[in-house]
Amino acid sequence: GQNIDQPTEMTATEGAIVQINCTYQTSGFNGLFWYQQHAGEAPTFLSYNVLDGLEEKGRFSSFLSRSKGYSYLLLKELQMKDSASYLCAVRDSNYQLIWGAGTKLIIKP
Amino acid sequence: SAVISQKPSRDICQRGTSLTIQCQVDSQVTMMFWYRQQPGQSLTLIATANQGSEATYESGFVIDKFPISRPNLTFSTLTVSNMSPEDSSIYLCSVGPGDTEAFFGQGTRLTVV
Numbered sequence: 001g002q003n004i005d006q007p008t009e010m011t012a013t014e015g016a017i018v019q020i021n022c023t024y025q026t027s028g029f030n031g032l033f034w035y036q037q038h039a040g041e042a043p044t045f046l047s048y049n050v051l052d053g054l055e056e057k058g059r060f061s062s063f064l065s066r067s068k069g070y071s072y073l074l075l076k077e078l079q080m081k082d083s084a085s086y087l088c089a090v091r092d093s094n095y096q097l098i099w100g101a102g103t104k105l106i107i108k109p
Numbered sequence: 110s111a112v113i114s115q116k117p118s119r120d121i122c123q124r125g126t127s128l129t130i131q132c133q134v135d136s137q138v139t140m141m142f143w144y145r146q147q148p149g150q151s152l153t154l155i156a157t158a159n160q161g162s163e164a165t166y167e168s169g170f171v172i173d174k175f176p177i178s179r180p181n182l183t184f185s186t187l188t189v190s191n192m193s194p195e196d197s198s199i200y201l202c203s204v205g206p207g208d209t210e211a212f213f214g215q216g217t218r219l220t221v222v
Contacts, residue, residue: 033210033211040199040216040218041215041216042201042213042214042215042216043152043201043213044213045210045211045212048210087151087152089152089211096154097142097154097211099151099152099153100151101150101151102150102151
């Protein structure tokens with residue numbers, strides 16, 4: 001079956017750095033996505049990786065290793081507004097998105 | 110990019126009734142997706158709506174319970190029929206991902222009492 005694993009919850013301090021990991025086992029791979037979702041709102045796009053390596057976008061970076069079935073989202077200079085759930089999703093061979101359960105990130109002052 | 114207008118944003122409904130959720134996209138798209146997100150859970154795909162053909166439902170979802178319309182390339186509806194409290198959830202429509210990302214409507218928060 002298809003499976004995406006990410007930690008259920010993480011806590012970090014304002015101003016610090018946090019890394020959210022995602023491992024996946026899917027039937028084919030056509031890209032990996034990270035989304036941010038604040039409570040009660042729809043997910044918003046953060047990043048997309050299809051090749052191995054690091055993609056940087058401001059305070060957020062995302063890394064992919066296809067051989068290991070592994071990705072991480074790195075958030076720097078954490079702000080209180082970064083408190084949200086972070087969803088990892090993989091596009092499989094049928095171009096369908098398979099979603100992880102999400103990681104709830106709690107930022108403390 | 111795509112902008113999706115979804116309504117209603119929330120509703121409280123009596124059990125046994127039905128609710129229709131609408132999504133309007135600002136551009137023509139081939140496929141639209143309907144998701145359910147239960148509290149504290151991730152997104153579960155209900156069905157894929159294709160213009161001009163019947164929707165394709167995922168395992169555990171049936172057309173009688175979640176009928177979908179797709180009359181043109183910019184619009185779709187999802188009906189939640191004969192509702193029970195277990196149907197209380199957030200329902201999201203989505204398009205894509207195309208090359209890089211999927212776009213979502215604002216979501217419909219449904220409470221069945």
